[in-house]
Amino acid sequence: xxxxxxxxxxxxxxxxxxxxxxxxxxxxxxxxxxxxxxxxxxxxxxxxxxxxxxxxxxxxxxxxxxxxxxxxxxxxxxxxxxxxxxxxxxxxxxxxxxxxxxxxxxxxxxxxxxxxxxxxxxxxxxxxxxxxxxxxxxxxxxxxxxxxxxxxxxxx
Numbered sequence: 001x002x003x004x005x006x007x008x009x010x011x012x013x014x015x016x017x018x019x020x021x022x023x024x025x026x027x028x029x030x031x032x033x034x035x036x037x038x039x040x041x042x043x044x045x046x047x048x049x050x051x052x053x054x055x056x057x058x059x060x061x062x063x064x065x066x067x068x069x070x071x072x073x074x075x076x077x078x079x080x081x082x083x084x085x086x087x088x089x090x091x092x093x094x095x096x097x098x099x100x101x102x103x104x105x106x107x108x109x110x111x112x113x114x115x116x117x118x119x120x121x122x123x124x125x126x127x128x129x130x131x132x133x134x135x136x137x138x139x140x141x142x143x144x145x146x147x148x149x150x151x152x153x154x155x156x
Contacts, residue, residue: 004056004110006049008132012066013038014097015104035101042105045134049110056111056138061119063135066098067127082126095124102132110136 016032068089070082081087099122103114111117118139 003135003137004046004049004053005133005135006045008042008045008102008134009129010041011069011130012093012098012132013101014093015039015100038101039105042102042132043109046106046110055109056116056136058116059118059139060111060116060136061139062103062117062121064099064102064120064122065133066093066095066122066124067129067131067133068124069130070126070128083128085125087126089124089126095122098124098132102134106136 013034016035018029018031020027021030068091070079074082078087082089099120103117107113117136
């Protein structure tokens with residue numbers, strides 16, 4: 001199967017922590033509304049990209065580019081440097097929480113479950129147009145004469 005690619009527009013968002021909510025004397029966990037909305041946006045983008053093809057079935061490699069908004073309060077010089085990759089975003093959202101939100105949004109839409117993801121390549125950078133760029137491809141089994149270690153540049 002060819003790669004599935006899509007863009008989630010807007011400022012990247014990390015997965016929010018579930019909150020304990022009491023309803024009628026009972027406690028239950030509730031995902032923040034902002035997280036639910038973002039995961040829905042991801043799910044919609046994934047569904048449009050899959051375009052009627054079946055869910056990914058096997059192990060998956062995901063590539064993500066988390067592109068954050070350059071602060072408007074910065075000087076033009078610093079903004080240009082950020083867009084050129086000379087300044088990296090070391091602020092919220094945490095990259096691991098963005099991955100969680102995107103993967104959870106893809107569950108049941110792009111793949112059965114994010115447990116299928118066995119390899120992730122991700123970069124967080126500044127951009128004039130904030131978004132998350134996503135690409136996923138099903139991996140083929142590694143042959144017995146080429147152990148996975150060798151693919152990672154490690155000796156057998």
